[in-house]
Amino acid sequence: MSADPNYKLLLDSLSTAVVVVNSKLEIGYLNPTAEALLAVSGERILKSPVTNFFLETESAIAAMEDAVRYQHHYTKRRAKWQLHNGQLITVDYSVTPLQDPPGLALEIQPLDRLLRISREEAVISAQETTRNLVRGLAHEIKNPLGGIRGAAQLLSRELPNPQLHEYTDVIIDESDRLRNLVDRMLGPRQLPKWAKINIHEVLERVATLISAENIGSDQSHKVTLKRDYDPSIPQLPGDQELLIQSVLNIVRNAMQALSESATPGATITLRTRIQRQFSIGRQSYPLVCRIDILDNGPGIPPEIIEDIFYPMISGRAEGSGLGLAISQQLINQHNGLIECESRPGNTIFSIYLPMEISHAET
Known part of the structure; x- marks a missing residue:
């Protein structure tokens, strides 16, 4: 990389994180986007093992070693990396073998922001759908509740035995309780x-x-x-x-x-x-x-x-x-x-x- 400043200038300007490692998986170059993603300073970590700065599974490291050995390209989706500072990130990354000198180029796309946006949109959409469902359900419940309550009040006036009012009072109280529950489900209206x-x-x-x-x-x-x-x-x-x-x-x-x-x-x-x-x-x-x-x-x-x-x-x-x-x-x-x-x-x-x-x- 250092031999061709034009390539370095190009890679430094990319919004994609790029890390280049040698055959021992030691860092030879990383662009500013990769520095920001991995929370490291590029000049200080050159020739350090890449595994010092993000930790995945042992099989993932073995796959990188095999990519150097057998010169094959692969892409991994939604990998979970733990950075040196303990932060967990989710990334897609592609591994491309290099021949002269032997090594790998890692192109890394962070997914946390996209996943977060997708999750938030799903939450907001689900909340709106739920509110619409509750509004419709509240209308279907409150209308007959009003009729039940009114009928119980009329019945209470016609009952000859005052002791029977206990039963109509139960109907009225339970109708009020259900109406209040529906109002609470609807939440504040203002x-x-x-x-x-x-x-x-x-x-x-x-x-x-x-x-x-x-x-x-x-x-x-x-x-x-x-x-x-x-x-x-x-x-x-x-x-x-x-x-x-x-x-x-x-x-x-x-x-x-x-x-x-x-x-x-x-x-x-x-x-x-x-x-x-x-x-x-x-x-x-x-x-x-x-x-x-x-x-x-x-x-x-x-x-x-x-x-x-x-x-x-x-x-x-x-x-x-x-x-x-x-x-x-x-x-x-x-x-x-x-x-x-x-x-x-x-x-x-x-x-x-x-x-x-x-x-x-x-």
């Missing part, structure tokens, strides 16, 4: 009242409410609330009351899960950060506010982790399965999104809110 808000005021309001609810807990169920704020985050457009409700639903779920599991040292952390050049679905934003709600509880069961934002899905025996669905809907109204990663001892709900929205009335 549109956001746009204004410039301080996201930390939202979080502090949630912290105050959660702390008040936590006062009555016995010592073994006490939950510690921690803050990790970035005070430099400017005001952003949003509806403060709707955002409070959205965050409160998530934090309350975390507190209930910690209390029910009697997690030792139960802790919830509220964290804020700025993300730059961040995409939500296919829309790119120069600045996004990320709110993380972390807890060290038992985690969300793997079998429901993909479905927790749908109505009536809950990992708790006493859960209604509506809080997270409503939170996602409220954040969607702010052009944002909620994501979740969970394993025992570490559950993170991340809320992404654009710092600027073109149609917001501020």
Whole structure:
């Protein structure tokens, strides 16, 4: 590579990550895109084994050695690499043998952003489909419920024996309960009242409410609330009351899960950060506010982790399965999104809110 500066200039300008290794799989060259992808400095790692900077399976390394030995080309899809800094990335890569001197050229395409966009679009689409289904179902349920309730009230007036009113009261109460359940499934009906808000005021309001609810807990169920704020985050457009409700639903779920599991040292952390050049679905934003709600509880069961934002899905025996669905809907109204990663001892709900929205009335 160093012998022909024209090739180096060409490869340096590519948006595709390119790494060249010798027959011992030692790095001879990597372009700036590859440096950014692998989080390394090219000059410092020359002649170092490529396996020092990303780790795949032993069979994958053996395949590279065979490609050098037998001079064959291959492509691998959706490979999982662990970088030297512990980061996990998903890539497609093609391996091309070189003859003089012998070695390999690796062309690497990172997939994490594309996979994330695809996943977010699926979540947003599924949420919209679910909302439309719930709206239609609510209409079909509430109409006959109104008739049942009205008929029970008329029947109650005509009953000769007052003791029989107990049965009509049950019909009326259960009709009201089902109507309220349907209303909760529909979520808030009002549109956001746009204004410039301080996201930390939202979080502090949630912290105050959660702390008040936590006062009555016995010592073994006490939950510690921690803050990790970035005070430099400017005001952003949003509806403060709707955002409070959205965050409160998530934090309350975390507190209930910690209390029910009697997690030792139960802790919830509220964290804020700025993300730059961040995409939500296919829309790119120069600045996004990320709110993380972390807890060290038992985690969300793997079998429901993909479905927790749908109505009536809950990992708790006493859960209604509506809080997270409503939170996602409220954040969607702010052009944002909620994501979740969970394993025992570490559950993170991340809320992404654009710092600027073109149609917001501020």
